Amino acid sequence: MSGDHLHNDSQIEADFRANDSHKHKDKHKDREHRHKEHKKDKEKDREKSKHSNSEHKDSSEKKHKDKEKTKHKDGSSEKHKDKHKDKDKEKRKEEKIRLSAGDVKIKKEKENGFSSPPRIKDEPDDDGFYVPPKEDSKLLKRPREDDDAEYKPKKIKTEDIKKAKKRKQEEDEDNKAKKAKSKDKKVPEGDKKKKPKKEEEQKWKWICVLNNWLTFWWEEERYPEGIKWKFLEHKGPVFAPPYEPLPENVKFYYDGKVMKLSTKAEEVATFFAKMLDHEYTTKEIFRKNFFKDWRKEMTPEEKSTITNLSKCDFTHMSQYFKAQTEARKQMSKEEKQKIKEENERLLKEYGYCVMDNHKERIANFKIEPPGLFRGRGNHPKMGMLKRRIMPEDIIINCSKDSKIPAPPPGHKWKEVRHDNKVTWLVSWTENIQGSIKYIMLNPSSRIKGEKDWQKYETARRLKKCVDKIRNQYREDWKSKEMKVRQRAVALYFIDKLALRAGNEKEEGETADTVGCCSLRVEHIKLHPELDGQEYVVEFDFLGKDSIRYYNKVPVEKRVFKNLQLFMENKQPEDDLFDRLNTSILNKHLQDLMEGLTAKVFRTYNASITLQQQLKELTNPDDNIPAKILSYNRANRAVAILCNHQRAPPKTFEKSMMNLQSKIDAKKEQLADARRELKSAKADAKVRRDEKSKKTVESKKKAVQRIEEQLMKLEVQATDREENKQIALGTSKLNYLDPRISVAWCKKWGIPIEKIYNKTQREKFAWAIDMAEEDYEF
DNA sequence: TGATAAACTTAGAATCGGCAGA
DNA sequence: TCTGCCGATTCTAAGTTTATCA
Secondary structure, eight states, rough: THHHHHHHHHHHHHHHHHHTGGGGGGHHHHHHHHHHHHHHHHHHHHHHHHHHHHHHHHHHHHHHHHHHHHHHHHSSGGGGGGHHHHHHHHHHHHHHHHTTOOOOOOOOGGGGGGGSSSSSOOOOOOOOOOOOOOOOHHHOOOOOHHHHHOOOOOOOOOHHHHHHHHHHHHHHHHHGGHHHHHHHHSOOOOOOOHHHHHHHHHHHHHHIIIIOGGGGGTTTTOOOOTTTOEEEEOOOOBOOOOOOOOTTTTTOOETTTOOOHHHHHHHHHHHHTTTTGGGGGSSSSHHHHHHHHHHHOOHHHHHHHHHOOEEEEOHHEEEEEHHHHHHHHOOOOOHHHHHHHHHHHHHHHHHHEEEEEEEEHHSOOOOSOEEOOOOOSSSSTTTTTTTTOOOGGGGGEOOTTOOOOOOOOOOSSSSEEEETSSSSEEEESSSSOOEEEEEOOOTSSHHHHHHHHEEEEEEHHHHHHHHHHOOOOOHHHHHHHHHHHHHHHHHHHHHHHHOOOOOOOOOOTTTOOOOSSOOOOOOEEEEEETEEEEEEEEEEEEEGGOOOEEEEEEEEEEEHHHHHHTTTOTTTTTTTSOOOOEEEEEEHHHHHHHHHHHHHHHHHHHHHHHHHHHHHHHOHHHHHHHHHHHHHHHHHHHHHHHHOOOOOOOOHHHHHHHHHHHHHHHHHHHHHHHHHHHHHHHHHHHOOOOHHHHHHHHHHHHHHHHHHHHHHHHHHHHHHHHHTOOOHHHHHHHTTTTHHHHHHHHHOOOOOOOOHHHHHHHHTTTHHHHHHHOOOO
């Protein structure tokens, strides 16, 4: 099945087509707008019903829930199913009529809150009771500050320990042959092949060459499930530098007149000024949010004067910052060196921690500076002020017996806790979404490396049972239960197309993006026949980071028919899988395989695809650059599968032209060299002496050298062109089992540096050390 | 059991910095 | 020595999954 991903030309072609997503932006904006309008209408209706039903709300809600429970528990409602379905249809019809008649737009409130019937053939007959609108979840949320104040360390779930034991047992059984090495250590299967002698060498290599502890980490004591460390010491975070007011000569103008701003207002104004050249500042939402938050920082006088953002002139400020950037570039070597040294000092002091017996690099030890929030896509909160984080916002996590970091003079931490069931060192709550931000360790750390390794081991376990799971979901396409069918079709998409799970999102809090479970009817089109193919589904939606997913995929007839069924009597804004969410799906997956979640399919399919593609594309006779091109192509196939797109680099056309002119020049050089060789040969034929023979040889070598250089350039051009809108890094870093790449390098004698840069080699040190050339994912 | 919080992974854009060629 | 390019690195947003609580 996973082969599907690769040989599906239409998909690849479509994905390439998808890359001009910006062309379709307007269409999407329009849709998004319509969806929002629709949701607004729903909200209004909810408000209405809230008022009219407020008295009965509680009791009817409870009743509904109870009925819902009973219905799902037993199959007693089966006999009523037909009636129910008819009623349901009737209701929808009514609504359709009302809607088309221009009546108040009321989103159909289905029984159980679902749009589709629970059973496919027969329908239970119930009252079609009204589902009360959801409470505004914002109101239900507890203030986070309280949470923090009453922090309790988490309990270790006994369940986890049981699970861990069980898994370990399985692994041990699986690895009987290799058991001698593993004993009490929890080492994932498949990585214990190495002969002791080689192990010693490897260990030594690590000690000598990298002075890295990595070699040891699977030799070390394992902690009980849930415990992440025993000792943790660090110096706390580095705060953003304080605001430096602008020099007197840098002016801000309002309505054409110079206006001196208060420090607070000025600081926020500089955030906008620094972004003046960015498209963001032209967007209405961005401007609106910025202005609203900016006004909060103004003095009453400023507030009464500055009432219109369009009358604000930030250009002078903007020019000042540009000049500063320029000046920074023009700094002398010494000045640059000084800055570099200061950064190194900071890194040395704050960039590392001690976790258990090891000094570990911290990923992000600097607190995010204040600024304007840059949401991706059509984010409703873009432009809002990201406030400055103070020590009083910071929670420090370290061990009791460590030297607790000191807050900056005159300040104190919000809290110091000692929770060794989490991996973060520092946390704070940001003000835009109210979410928690963390300072954690670098990917090269033990704690991250181990987790990464574990992730690929889970994906490898899926490999063993994926056929069974696929057969199961195929069976489920025929299920009598709507929920089961929807789950099976969604899983098919996740597996075949590597879609993300698709959690529900809070409306108005984020951009309108979806994943598999949250797909709406408007995101797919069904074509019984398209371009000579049967049963084609056309996907068009915005996924994570508002990256467009566009794909036309032929699917199996049963899937197609099911989709028709799921879409029946639904509005474009309705959920396609109205009886499914990620938690239902993941619970089901957990039953199929321990540790299985929707995400694992992406990892599995990405890695297996890389392995297959490498086998297919690597030509043993190729030289190293050509083999690397094959590797990149295999990587690209995965990136396409996972829809990892990037904006084409701004200088792309130019750099391609430069490369092309280099190629042309090289071709001319080659032609010259060949001419010279020809005449040298002719000369040697006449003279027949040693000197002319030698000349021929050296000319031959020159031709060869130039040919190689030309080939290298041409390969580079191909690679770059194919990579125009595809980002390889994401899949390389997050989805491809590094042991596949390491094994491939070893097999074909490719230096690992050609595939992984320094940082990547650090992150994948565990894999580089482990994998031999015969490693199989 | 469902909602929400917390923890952690995945993601693309922005920025940095080193190097090749003018 | 300067400039521009490009890969590396940093930054932080946006997901998924797990844990917790009512």
